[in-house]
Amino acid sequence: MTTLEMGSVPRLRRGVRLSYDQTRETHVLLFPEGVLVPNPTAAAVLSLCDGVEDVAAIASALRKRYAGVREEEILEVLSRLGDRRIVEWT
Secondary structure, three states: OOOOOOOOOEEEOOOOEEEEEOOOOEEEEEEOOEEEOOOHHHHHHHOOOEOOOOHHHHHHHHHHHOOOOOHHHHHHHHHHHHHOOOEEEO
């Protein structure tokens, strides 16, 4: 397992796509092994995982949209998604 820190740069793994399902009115995460419906927090984090911005930049962007964003929570979300092989780090 990779040690994550604020300078880590996450991106969606190849074959993984975050999409918005109009019928369910929620985000869905499509990947070769299946479909995942992320909660709104995870969807917001995933939408910023572009392989360019690091976790610190993602936290900064989320703070502009939401109050109370904590880096530890972002790292926790990314760690869980990494364990599920949804995100990887460049």
